[in-house]
Amino acid sequence: MFRSTNRTAAFARAFVVKGELLRDSEGLAREVVARCQALARYSEDVDGIRRTFLSAPMRDCHREIAGWVAPLGITSRVDAVGNLRIIYPGAKSDARRLLIGSHLDTVPNAGAFDGVLGVVIAIALLSAVNGRRFPFGMEVIGFSEEEGVRFGTPFIGSRALAGTLDEKVLLRQDAQGISVRDAIADFGLNPAEISLAAVGEDAIGYLEFHIEQGPVLENAGHPLGVVEAIAGQNRLMFTFTGKSNHAGTTPMNCRHDAIAGAAEWITAVECHARTTPGLVATVGAIRVKPGVGNVIAGEAELSLDVRHRDDGARKKTVDNLFCGAESVAKSRGLNLQTTVLLDQPAVPMNPFLVAQIAESVRKAGCEPYRMVSGAGHDAMIMAARIPSAMIFLRTPGGISHDPAESVEAVDVAKAIECGLHLLEQLAISDEFLRLNL
Numbered sequence: 001m002f003r004s005t006n007r008t009a010a011f012a013r014a015f016v017v018k019g020e021l022l023r024d025s026e027g028l029a030r031e032v033v034a035r036c037q038a039l040a041r042y043s044e045d046v047d048g049i050r051r052t053f054l055s056a057p058m059r060d061c062h063r064e065i066a067g068w069v070a071p072l073g074i075t076s077r078v079d080a081v082g083n084l085r086i087i088y089p090g091a092k093s094d095a096r097r098l099l100i101g102s103h104l105d106t107v108p109n110a111g112a113f114d115g116v117l118g119v120v121i122a123i124a125l126l127s128a129v130n131g132r133r134f135p136f137g138m139e140v141i142g143f144s145e146e147e148g149v150r151f152g153t154p155f156i157g158s159r160a161l162a163g164t165l166d167e168k169v170l171l172r173q174d175a176q177g178i179s180v181r182d183a184i185a186d187f188g189l190n191p192a193e194i195s196l197a198a199v200g201e202d203a204i205g206y207l208e209f210h211i212e213q214g215p216v217l218e219n220a221g222h223p224l225g226v227v228e229a230i231a232g233q234n235r236l237m238f239t240f241t242g243k244s245n246h247a248g249t250t251p252m253n254c255r256h257d258a259i260a261g262a263a264e265w266i267t268a269v270e271c272h273a274r275t276t277p278g279l280v281a282t283v284g285a286i287r288v289k290p291g292v293g294n295v296i297a298g299e300a301e302l303s304l305d306v307r308h309r310d311d312g313a314r315k316k317t318v319d320n321l322f323c324g325a326e327s328v329a330k331s332r333g334l335n336l337q338t339t340v341l342l343d344q345p346a347v348p349m350n351p352f353l354v355a356q357i358a359e360s361v362r363k364a365g366c367e368p369y370r371m372v373s374g375a376g377h378d379a380m381i382m383a384a385r386i387p388s389a390m391i392f393l394r395t396p397g398g399i400s401h402d403p404a405e406s407v408e409a410v411d412v413a414k415a416i417e418c419g420l421h422l423l424e425q426l427a428i429s430d431e432f433l434r435l436n437l
């Protein structure tokens with residue numbers, strides 16, 4: 001526990017570090033951007049970025065990052081699910097650790113910053129503290145699998161850390177018929193050691209820097225966002241079944257047109273989402289049968305994705321949209337079937353860490369813009385195990401999962417400053433050292 005004299009000393013050091021960071025943060029930020037672009041070279045595709053779970057380019061990526069941290073006197077290791085783990089010791093050997101990270105895998109045809117930026121900023125923070133020891137250690141994590149591209153199931157890396165990785169995942173196969181278990185062994189790792197990847201009581205919390213991947217911060221004119229919660233999500237399928245028939249001989253009043261019913265309902269979904277604060281709802285896929293220009297459609301199968309930070313509001317929306325679909329089906333003489341594919345609750349970020357981040361953003365000279373993440377992130381998985389929080393960086397044009405994805409170095413500089421202020425704050429916080437779920 002820190003006494004007041006230690007606090008004063010810590011503040012004095014903070015001032016020095018602050019002086020350094022104000023001089024260096026832009027240089028560090030340019031290095032962060034260049035490093036993200038350097039990691040983008042490690043790709044399974046020659047004409048774009050694709051780096052999936054336990055792929056050869058992921059190994060190259062690990063080697064490159066290990067080379068960056070070696071001059072800091074820090075070594076890295078790869079755990080049994082391929083997460084890169086870099087430990088920066090605390091002032092005492094038994095100090096608990098703050099985890100800082102994001103994911104190193106990408107979607108196909110990716111940009112250079114989704115996930116990678118959070119790992120590279122964490123490494124920049126280790127470099128910026130310049131050997132100083134804190135009352136807590138730090139561990140940078142480069143998660144091996146977040147996007148779910150190779151095996152069709154996301155968050156394998158963070159689920160291993162949170163201790164929530166279902167054994168059945170090991171049996172899943174990729175497009176080449178290779179199982180997760182075999183992929184782990186092929187990478188030179190031992191699937192029997194996955195449980196050792198889980199964090200214990202020595203992990204205090206998890207912090208993730210990530211590009212916003214949307215236009216909200218840019219439209220509001222803020223470089224950084226303080227994530228208060230990750231939205232809950234439903235995914236459902238709705239199938240309207242009518243009657244296929246001849247497009248020329250069937251009078252309009254004798255039809256049971258599944259596409260027309262689907263279209264009426266889709267418009268209602270959009271209208272409901274537009275008029276409900278905080279709600280996003282999307283019909284992203286339609287499959288129609290028979291799908292022929294001169295035949296009235298007999299069946300239309302639609303996807304529905306609904307997200308909201310408030311689980312009650314989300315459930316109410318799903319109920320309303322279901323009732324709307326039933327009423328459309330009834331009025332048109334259609335049959336309706338629904339299937340729930342996903343019902344995932346919202347995940348609030350840790351209120352203490354959120355408040356500390358808001359303060360550090362303010363100290364970095366920015367307004368702490370509080371927001372909800374519409375996308376899932378590793379922090380969502382880690383929050384089940386340890387107190388977790390996220391800081392979003394403005395994403396130019398709101399473009400992500402695309403080669404045009406970018407970030408401004410000045411915004412990265414603000415993120416680094418925010419991170420350093422946060423470390424200073426946490427270093428003198430007794431509450432942080434005692435933090436638990």
Ligand SMILES: [Zn+2]
Binds near residue numbers: 103114115146210
């Ligand atoms: Zn991501």
